[in-house]
Amino acid sequence: MNKLQSKEMLAMPPAVDLSLEQLRVYKPELTKQDDFDDFWEESIKESKKYPINGELIPYDYPVKEVKVYNAYYNGFKGARINGWYILPLEADKNNKVPVLIHxxxxxxxKGYIQEYLKWVIQGYAVFAVNVRGQGGQTPDPAIYSQGGITGWMTLGILDKYEYYYRNVYMDCVRAVDFVCEKEEIDTEKIGILGASQGGGLTIAVAALDKRPKFAMPVFPYLCHFKRAMEMYQEGPYREFFEYFRRFDPEMKTEDKVFQTLSYFDGMNLATKITCPVLMAITLRDVICPPSTMFAAYNHMTCAKELKIYPHHGHEALPFHDEAMIEFARRFMK
Known part of the structure; x- marks a missing residue:
């Protein structure tokens, strides 16, 4: 094997999905229902009925160059959402700062405060939001008319109005409402970001709210559900298989399940994004298969940039931070 052949092999994508050449042009047919836009307009209108009732509780953090708060606000249908709200020391109504919602x-x-200091030292505020019912301090008060598999993917799966991620997507949009009420925030400089589920939520918020000036999803989850289940190897897409095994072994409700999911599919939502997007995709990802992420990216018509990491999977990408820092500065400074 000569050096050229060795270099070519290193550049090749791993065999967990389609070839990179195929992925770059992979653009499956959308699964949008006829009332897709109406459904989200109705959901947003309903969401606006609830006052934010934002609350900041000072948190004693040993780094005195930042101000840290345990923040609370009313999410969809009044759920009380928790998060970290972190500010540069100089931020106030006379010195407004840009904000990143994570x-x-x-x-x-919401993670640990130190994870966000890399942004705060650059002059950004950070709002790190806890998703309802998951690992943080935000409960899920919603009532679901049927049972589901352990986890959250199948809660309310037979009704688009009841489905768990309708609540979550609206909670995440309302995080934008929360920061826009803050006098120390420059509301013309809002960025959104997250990885995996957080990447999927970033796509959803960018699609449903025009206030963010840019979005930075990293290996986004919740995209192209049909393909994700066909390619399943590891991760929470397993919940759908367990749902059918336990509740519907003949899969009589399969069409209904995928109809519900179509409203929450990042591939369908990606078409509504108008702000610039920086996306990171790893080609060894067996939790969020690369083709599902390319499906969303290739349907975006906004200004967009893509970072591809051929030899990484569903894992931390600390080197990608530099690309995000550079991208954010274009819109925030």
Whole structure:
């Protein structure tokens, strides 16, 4: 094997999905229902009925160059959403700062304060939101008319109005409402980001709210559900298989399940995004198959950039931070 052949092999994508050449042009047919836009307009209108009732509780953090708060606001249908709200020391109504809203991965939480200091030292505020019912301090008060598999993917799966992620997507949009009420925030400079589930939520918020100036999803989950289940190897897409095994072994409700999911599919939502997007995709990802992420990216018509990491999977990408820092500065400074 000569050096050229060796280099070519290193550049090749791993065999967990389609070839990179195929992925770059992978653009499956959308699964949008006829009332897709009406459904989301109705959901947003309903969401606006609830006052935010934002609350900030000071948190004693040993780094005195930042101000830290346990934040609370009313999410969809009054759910009380928790998160970290972190500010540069100089931020106030006379010195407004840009803000980054961070959404976390499946089963996770708002994380540790030090994770966000890399942004705060640059002059950004950060709002890290806990997803309802998962690993943080935000309960899920919603009532579902049927049972589901352990986890959250199948809660309310037979009714688009009842489905768990309708609540979550609206909670995440209302995080934008929360920061826009803050006098120290420059509301013309809002960015959104997250990885895995957080990446899927970033796509959803960018699609449903025009206030964010850019979005940075990292290996986004919740995209192209049909393909994700066909390609399933590891991760929470397993919940759908367990749902059918336990409640519907003949899969009589399969069409209804995928109809519900179509409203929450990042591939369908991606078509509504108008702000610039920086997406990261890893080609060894067996939790969020690369083709599902390319399906969303390739349907975006906004200004967009893509970082591809051929030899990484569903894992931390600390080196990608530099790309995000550079991208954010274009819109925030």
């Amino acid at each position: 959404y976390h991965g499946y089963t996770g939480d």
